Amino acid sequence: MTNEGTQQGTEPLTGGALTRARVLDAAARLIGTVGLVRATTKEIAREAGCSEAALYKHFRDKEEIFVRVLRERAPRLAAAVAELPDRAGAGTVREHLEAVVAVAVPFYRQSFPMAGGLLASPELLAAHRRKLDNAGPHHVSSHLADYLRAEQRLGRVSAAVDPDAAAMLLIGACFHRAFLEVFYAGEGPAEALRPVAPAEFASATVQALLGGIEAPEA
Template identity: 50%
Template sequence: MRTRDRIIDAAEQAIREFGIAGATTKRIAHLAGCSEALLYKHFAGKEALFLAVLLERLPALAPALARLRLSAGQGDLAAHLTEFALMALEFYRKAAGIASGVLADPSLMAGFRGMLAEREAGPHLPIRALAEILRAEQRGGRLDEVMDADAAAAMLMGACFHRANLSYFVELPDEDGLWAAAIVRTLVRK
């Protein structure tokens, strides 16, 4: 395994075990079996390392969006959107540890925002992509043409984000599939 990959794996492990505040570069380097200097040879700072964990280790929304885009106009739209919602829910659950830690640290958040802007990345992009897919389905007559695709995409992603966060505070019934199907049914009514 490449050193960079070992460092990212160690950072993910440190975040899971100790939270963002406890995921120090010293601890990450120790878990990766390298020096802090080597860690900084691969990453400019903690922000870059945490962004790499988010982009490279968590279940990505891009493949789920690509599958949804490819299925536009074909098959069971509600089933495709439900599958996407379940992937978004999994992403938000796994990203919560990093996201909450980044939000709690103003300097880390500032660095993270700068990196997202530099890369033209951010949490708004999956919502934008989902809205485009919903518009394509509207043009194909599979969704109500009056529906606001931007609002529907934001509501679907927001519902997934909310459920993921709730699961940290209360015990939710193990019914993610039923929940996602109900949310989608509400959005795709014609």
């Protein structure tokens, strides 16, 4: 999910930074193949080519590794939608919403293997919730709704639309698309994914949403 030993736009990693990056990459691979519960710190360290002691120099526990994998190794959905309200009035509503879809689908697709193990363990889920400190998944739809409200004030989204419901519709469509991609893994019936191409899905989904929310003059 990353280029081994590098960070975007920086020199190759060395020392502790390289070990940390390898641990996160190894955790992402294991969680995606054997699941969150079976991806123990011992197995993660082995996959990363380091000792458990070296792993614990960078992470308190497996839950912290899980959080960092989501934040650093998955497409940055939360950051993408958090920036949207400040972009109201620039570009077009369509462009912004299609950009959200382009990030949301791969984010959820990569998150499902991790989330499955998390949801299956009430204790692990509770610990994860506490560490989020109110920075939970609801922020994705709430930031998107804030953006739509800002566009409403500018007259580019219909005043009759509930921004929270519209945001939930778009994020829900992305979530379901990602679920289908993971569930069928390329082996589903021809009608399982329509449109097939990700860009076409983004365009068609946003068009369906805009048909109900966009102001006529926009």
